[in-house]
Amino acid sequence: MLLYALQCPTRQKILEILSKEGKKDVKQLAERLGVSSPNISNHLRILESANMIKLEEEYQPKPTGRRGRIYSINEAGCNKELPLGNLKISIKLEQNGGNHD
Numbered sequence: 001m002l003l004y005a006l007q008c009p010t011r012q013k014i015l016e017i018l019s020k021e022g023k024k025d026v027k028q029l030a031e032r033l034g035v036s037s038p039n040i041s042n043h044l045r046i047l048e049s050a051n052m053i054k055l056e057e058e059y060q061p062k063p064t065g066r067r068g069r070i071y072s073i074n075e076a077g078c079n080k081e082l083p084l085g086n087l088k089i090s091i092k093l094e095q096n097g098g099n100h101d
Contacts (some may be wrong), residue, residue, distance in 0.1 A: 001049055001050045002050045002051075002052070002080075002091070003052050004046070004050070005046050005049070005050035005052060006050075006091075007070070008043065008046075010033065010035065010039075010043055011046060011047055011055060012045050014033070014043055014044070014047065015022060015031060015047065015052060015053070015073070015078070017029065017032060017033075018053060018071065018072060018073045019073050019078075022072065023056050023070050023071065023072045024070065024072075025068050025070045025071070026040050026041055026044065026068065026069055026071075027068070029044075029071075044069075044071055048071075049075065049076075050095060051074055051076070051077030052071060052073070052074055052077045052078050053071045053072065053074055053077075054071065054072060054073075054074040054077075055069055055070070056070045056071060056072045057069070057070045058070075058092060076093070078091065079091065079092050
């Protein structure tokens, strides 16, 4: 599941944004990437299933009445080694925590 999650450029960009800028909700990611919210939600489900991101918080925005979700990087899921036949693949995603020095 992890390799599947990483093969999509949109999911790679989501991981990059979350690792560099910290927590984001679906709407923020959709606006940033120019992709619909349902499309982003689908990508987030895949990344969450791969244990690469985690749901931080759910909230009920007043104007729409729809539930909002805030996601962040799951460091444990993003820093691992995967056996692949005779190969060992290391995955390490470093988190900036939103600092822009």
